[in-house]
Amino acid sequence: MIEPGNDDAITPGHDRSLAVAEEPIANPGLPAHQWRPTDVDERLEKRAERQVAAMFVLSMICGVLFVVAYFTLEIGDNFDTFIGLGASTVALGLALGGALLFIGIGIIQWARKLMGDHEIVEMRHPAASSAEDREATLEALSLGAEESGIGRRPLVRNTLLGAVGLLGLPAVVLLRDLGPSNAEVANEEEGTGLQHTIWKQGMRLVRDVLGTPIKASEIQIGDLVNAAPEALFPTEENGYEEIEGVALQVQKAKGAIIIVKMEPGEIKPGKGREDWTVDGILCYSKICTHVGCPISLYERTTHHVLCPCHQSTFDLADSAKVVFGPAHRPLPQLPLAVDSEGYLIAQSDFTEPVGASYWEREKQK
Incomplete structure (x- = not known):
């Protein structure tokens, strides 16, 4: 035992605190309640x-x-x-x-x-109670x-x-x-709500930035063109009313399309869609049916288009059916025709809602 006050008995380099006998600390208790x-x-x-x-x-x-x-x-x-x-x-x-x-x-x-x-007071205990x-x-x-x-x-x-x-x-x-209720959707005005877009019979397809009409003869095999409804680019000649603000952005988002052209023999038209193409030109919604991302990554040899968000892949030659990824529905197809001047026009609005899937949509086979 080391005697108190005998500092010489501590080995040099040895911690002085280790030389003191360990004694338990008294429980201080809790203050009065x-x-x-x-x-x-x-x-x-x-x-x-x-x-x-x-x-x-x-x-x-x-x-x-x-x-x-x-x-x-x-x-x-x-x-x-x-x-x-x-x-x-x-x-x-x-x-x-x-x-x-x-x-x-x-x-x-x-x-x-x-x-x-x-x-x-809770004493410490092992992790397993x-x-x-x-x-x-x-x-x-x-x-x-x-x-x-x-x-x-x-x-x-x-x-x-x-x-x-x-x-x-x-x-x-x-x-x-x-969003609108079922009753509001059933009585919605043209181009509003979840069920419809601004597309209608006879409306021309125009380039999404310039707003210039697109002739069928201008599209080459292998091309993919980003396009929009002509109504979003109103002029005195086409007679469409100007849309502004939020309404314009909504219609741009819902009406966005992609146009592709392939050999007519490579197309597998869906039932009832035999006359929806023009010389191998097809048109689909640009909005992915998974969560609504815009798509345009096109592989011309396989006719597959890829969504960059979650890699959903659609076969444009086969009614844009899903071949890979989380999407469960094909891209909506816009039926095409040409007017008297050779410009591409829509036969009608999309026959199904565009954009991300929601609970009231029926899954297409």
């Missing part, structure tokens, strides 16, 4: 309960105000607020934010003032549920359930913005 005012005063406890319930009621009111603002305030048609944003945006944001905020405040106050307030520990955990959970008071505080419980339930109402209302 401080009772909360609500633990000792029933009047304050009831007051806190009413405060928590009030927060949940305010959350419910905000949820209702969100729905009211959604249907009464139109985007772009209302006055600007003091922060430069439209009334609809501000009202929706404040209402939804208030609904979430008051639920959060209510739960925090519930935990601080009403739930069980006991210090718990024993059966006894698991049983103890379940008992602790049950005890926690009991101490939360959710069973014996119906006012808090019911207002919380009401606030959380009404919070789902704004989410349901917002689903309305995902």
